[in-house]
Amino acid sequence: MRRFWLPLLAALLLPVALPASAQERVINVYNWTDYIDPAVIERFTRETGITVRYDVFDSLETLEAKLSAGRSGYDVVVPTSEPSFARLVRAGALRSLDRARLPNFAGQDPALLRQVASSDPGNAHGAIYLWGTIGMGLRPARIRALFPEAPLDSLDLLLRPENIRRIAGCGVAVMDSGIDVIPSVLHWLRRDPQGAGAEDLRAAEAALLAVRPSFRAIISSAAITDALATGEYCAVIGYSGDVVQAQARAREAGRGDDLTYVQPREGAQLWFDMLAIPADAPHPEDAHAFIDFLLRPEVMAAITNKVRYPNAVPASRASLSEEVARDPNIYPPPEAIARAFTVAAPPPAAERARSRVWSRVKAGR
Template structure:
């Protein structure tokens, strides 16, 4: 049948629209498919928590590409996730930030059927007050906030935080850049609750910390072990794993469980709300729960390990370093969500560091 000019134009217009719609729908379907089926997982974690060779082994075994970003504080992690869709599939908050994120509906429920190795986690670390059924979190690491001293560079015994105010420590202490850890130590030193929400007590802790500032050489959450091991400072207020790493390099380093306050912390693997690769996230989490893999992580970064089967594989000398005696464990205190008082801690900490 012969078409007129207008008919030809009309036919091409309709055909073009159909083709365009097909491309758009095809593109949408492809995009949806790529998000669901993409062989990738996006991790947001503390620095120096998972060694490169563990990541590489996961990629080799699963064919899933790991995109790995790091943060230096819970506050940094929380700010990024609170800003909107971050695109991350796994993050690792400390217990009290897990509490905040769960309250605010920021987490996906984990499908435990996809975690056959969850059985390896010691029950002592499961079912804590924040997530009693572990619907949203899997214990990953735990540890303490302690003091480390270089015995070769000092001439006194250090048993607690009060000893660090001695003038011989002038400009020679590295301190964790963690307000709840450090201000908690100052609160406990004065006989107050490290989780207090009392503004006056928090401000007094800030004043006490300012008195210690002449002795603080630097605040460092990334690698405080470096200056400690290199004899650049005489002491450190830091996490136990960092102190052990410093001691590996420098046998003059001694670890001290401070008498006034023993901070306990636990890091947890969680999946943020709207994670683009949830199944891959669960594969990654379960991979980390394998005893041999968990052991490799602890060998590289000697923090406390809640994986009871991995602990059996560790050298006895390392295991004795990362485990706490029962009496010490009982006096340990976890940092908890302090609600609106967080703003007071933020302000006081900013004043300390200005």
Template sequence: MASDRDTRPAVRIARLWEGANPRVTRRSMLRSMAFFAVAAQGLAACGVGEAPSGGDTGPAGATPASNDVDEPVLNFYNWTDYIDEETLPGFEAETGIRVTYDNFSSNDELEAKIASGAAGYDLVIPTDNFLRRFLRSDLLRPLDHDMLPNLGNLQQRFREADYDRDNRFSVPWAWGTTGLAYSPEQLGEDVTSLAGFDLPSARGRSILLDEARDGLALGLLALGHDPNTVEQSELDEAVAYLLELKGRLGQITSDVIEPLASGQAPLAQAYSGDVFQAQEINSDLVYVIPEEGGLSWVDVLCIPNDAPHAANAHRFIDYILRPEVGARLAEEIQYASPNEAALELIDPALREDPLIYPPADELARLPFTADLGAETEGRYADAWTRVKTG
């Protein structure tokens, strides 16, 4: 796996821990560009396009609803740039199941689509804090563990996670951190804190993530507040901070890979793996956890209540849980794998990188986005609307 991939040293990699070795990237720029060429040529094979609408179905693994559809189709809704190019063709070739593959750019976009009740998707990937929102709204069906023999490959921490203990409704896809990406060459200096947004060289060109909890967390952390605060006064302060920052930003978007890779954005709040992907094209990029702190998160596979092909969704989840498939996924997207059995197959340069697999002391200042309850989550949503529209 790793042996057949081009490697090269990253020119500049931020190091937050004394004595860490330079990270070796796992894909050349040509390999990255080849992905888009292969994807374009393979649209018909993978069935990329709008997923058809599906009817209401019952819980997977229980008694199937009478209108569950028995056909070799899987409608999959995933984040942009978040899959290995071999995953879907490999699954299709082995199972004969045709995958319709669509992308979204934010949890809010995903939630709106699934909550509409007419999306027809069989498999979606929300982030852990949105998983809890989906569960409160009864949008998901429980998993049938009898159909997931590879579930035991998960690391223990992901089988006992508070967001979904015992994996009743979800299986983790990948996990990572939220920090900053920047170009030392373009900015003219190193960035170690959120004060980097104040640099004249970043003015009008920097990016804030278009996610309520991530974007507001930046404002909260900059002001010394808990990114999981429940205090309205602190949320209001964060809104004021971000509205002032907004005047100096280039854009608010979660699609950061292309702007970072092309040099359009010299500074961005970003998810760790997105930065590592962009580094394959722009080796000047650096990823750091700012002095003020950041966030940890887990993206999870789950099956909507109205999924028309729930059995096929289970087959795909179990396929991803295979060690070799999970290892290829981790190497391609460059996010940390939750698959314990896959770790020994992952390129050591990735597996031993503390920016991807942070040590315990660093994780202590990278809390997960907590489930704050419907009322507080609503206040976060209102606060983010004020930032976006103000």
């Protein structure tokens, strides 16, 4: 009997070769540059034992190209609601979220969820990560030194040739995203920001080409943040949070605080970045765990405190720093939100036409 049991016991005690997935739990995340608090990722790994491999992109075009090719290997991605997230939903490129695995989903602001429901009926494929507006980052003192009567509250400053020429010497830049810039220009022209017909696109192209000689650069949003913080530019068109991040970096570097974010009086484009899971994600269960972790109020507060973009979890407000909670550039007042507008993805042919317009604008011809 002992000759039988001892070999069996020894066999049971031998180390078992586990598959790699059992030995190490990993998720692959693809997010915007400078868009999370690294301490949040460390905390998630400590609590769950799941390692996060974190890659970044700096344009929606880059994200869409990666996902459209298929087999990206990513488990969690962060597309903007329009047009990228909506297109990915329609293409079947995103997995429906399992709400049973996301108890913190219910903590999001219902009004904000309704805003993105047009991109994702029933909010089936995404949770709101962060949101914001598109407007201007300005250094008013430098602008007024060149143009005392500058309209600092309006896109007239940067889209009227006679105005932008007067401040071109102190540096003007625009973020490299036709997806975002063209609707803002159409809205400034008092046209439908959804406009994708030939007449609307010709008008937007003409307006942009008229001021293109005064742009020092058309660059990524991450580059805009760095250049604003160092004082390279006095005026940009970009994302609200990039400008607010630049403010914080400028103060830390002792470069003063003559930098402000302005939502144009004409109204600013409102956007939402979404937490989503690709349809072919290799680790969907752990992806759900990561999204649910991010939606915790104290976690979302830590992210907003770090990156200076608002989140959609009202309970997080109690954990925000006083500076962040009271900053109207981070949490705009109701009247500013009332003037804001949202856009939806145009049909594919119209989107290709917009891309061609943006390419010509970048080339200056």
